[in-house]
Amino acid sequence: MNQLPIQVLPTWRRAVLKVGSSLLAADGGGLTPRFVTALAAFITASHAAGRQVVLVSSGAVAAGRALLHARAAPGRDLAARQAMAALGQAPMIVLWQSLSARPVAQVLLTHDDLRNRRRYLNARATLQGLLALGALPVVNENDTVAVDELKLGDNDNLAAIVAALVDADLLLIASDVDALYSADPRRDPAATPIARVEAMSPAVLAMAGGSGSAVGTGGMRTKLEAAEKAGAAGIPTVLFNGRDADAVQVLTEGRLRGTLVCAPHGRMQARKYWLLHAPTASGRIRVDGGAARALSRGHASLLPGGIIAADGEFQRGDLVEIVDIDEHRIARGLSQYAAAEVRRLVGRHSREIESLLGYSYGAEVVHRDDLANLPDHLLPGIA
Numbered sequence: 001m002n003q004l005p006i007q008v009l010p011t012w013r014r015a016v017l018k019v020g021s022s023l024l025a026a027d028g029g030g031l032t033p034r035f036v037t038a039l040a041a042f043i044t045a046s047h048a049a050g051r052q053v054v055l056v057s058s059g060a061v062a063a064g065r066a067l068l069h070a071r072a073a074p075g076r077d078l079a080a081r082q083a084m085a086a087l088g089q090a091p092m093i094v095l096w097q098s099l100s101a102r103p104v105a106q107v108l109l110t111h112d113d114l115r116n117r118r119r120y121l122n123a124r125a126t127l128q129g130l131l132a133l134g135a136l137p138v139v140n141e142n143d144t145v146a147v148d149e150l151k152l153g154d155n156d157n158l159a160a161i162v163a164a165l166v167d168a169d170l171l172l173i174a175s176d177v178d179a180l181y182s183a184d185p186r187r188d189p190a191a192t193p194i195a196r197v198e199a200m201s202p203a204v205l206a207m208a209g210g211s212g213s214a215v216g217t218g219g220m221r222t223k224l225e226a227a228e229k230a231g232a233a234g235i236p237t238v239l240f241n242g243r244d245a246d247a248v249q250v251l252t253e254g255r256l257r258g259t260l261v262c263a264p265h266g267r268m269q270a271r272k273y274w275l276l277h278a279p280t281a282s283g284r285i286r287v288d289g290g291a292a293r294a295l296s297r298g299h300a301s302l303l304p305g306g307i308i309a310a311d312g313e314f315q316r317g318d319l320v321e322i323v324d325i326d327e328h329r330i331a332r333g334l335s336q337y338a339a340a341e342v343r344r345l346v347g348r349h350s351r352e353i354e355s356l357l358g359y360s361y362g363a364e365v366v367h368r369d370d371l372a373n374l375p376d377h378l379l380p381g382i383a
């Protein structure tokens with residue numbers, strides 16, 4: 001009996017779909033298309049409807065283990081686990097390619113890549129480039145190089161970070177359970193499925209209990225943590241059963257049978273909030289009157305031509321303050337260029353960037369999507 005109602009899926013144009021090991025390497029065996037064929041059909045239908053999908057796929061370790069006929073328990077010996085991930089990663093990608101009409105691109109990330117601002121921006125640019133090319137990026141944690149303290153540990157959390165990274169509208173988590181339940185359904189027959197979570201709370205997290213399947217690393221708890229992370233970035237999360245062909249089919253029709261975890265704020269609001277409140281690097285960028293006015297009006301990017309100076313030190317991807325000639329703080333934003341690079345670009349035209357530096361990260365020093373105006377600042381003459 002399925003007590004879950006069918007509900008409307010939030011509208012989306014770009015989504016991250018996370019597929020767990022229990023769907024790729026079912027019943028502890030090697031890789032099988034059995035469950036992921038329907039998910040691949042969902043991706044194909046989404047592409048046909050003009051949508052973009054980034055896949056976060058597990059299953060490398062499970063596939064590697066099956067190849068070796070190894071029966072070792074998951075996660076016991078890190079080096080063995082890393083070897084299995086290395087063995088299983090390529091077959092996992094091959095499986096997705098065999099089910100996808102679009103070219104599949106392998107993207108392996110570590111926690112370090114996402115913590116380091118420069119690499120974070122590079123990963124974002126690569127993923128956006130792949131989507132623009134019409135490819136299907138398949139992301140996994142780079143298990144072969146990540147040791148414990150560098151690991152994200154589970155692909156649920158990785159998927160939430162990737163959703164924020166690519167500015168997705170929705171995070172879809174496919175696993176072998178139908179939904180979040182009020183208690184562990186394997187132990188408590190009175191457990192009921194929860195169709196909608198308005199906001200994450202300790203009470204909701206308590207419903208999750210421990211880890212679920214034998215092959216993956218995550219349980220319901222990591223899924224809720226992921227939903228919380230995505231929610232903080234303004235992205236709603238849905239949890240559904242990827243083994244249930246009907247639950248996958250209704251997604252294609254813009255409906256959901258599973259759990260919807262709402263995001264407390266809109267995406268823009270969440271992003272601006274982060275830009276306004278996250279710690280900045282010690283350096284800052286000084287701009288002329290024209291650039292200051294353009295930035296204060298909103299919707300403008302900061303181009304090299306409007307820059308007078310870069311003070312102090314910052315790296316590509318650092319959050320910096322932007323000040324006017326009178327040192328009034330106007331805005332905060334992520335700089336695409338390091339302080340030393342900005343100093344070489346001062347007052348120049350964007351088309352000169354490549355010849356001045358020998359490379360270019362784009363025409364903008366700070367892109368308008370990465371800018372937030374300081375609310376208390378009003379320039380004279382600006383309504």
Ligand code: GLU
Nearest residue numbers: 058059060061154155217
């Ligand atoms: N990265 C691991 C793998 O591909 C899975 C981690 C997880 O399932 O959360 O096997």
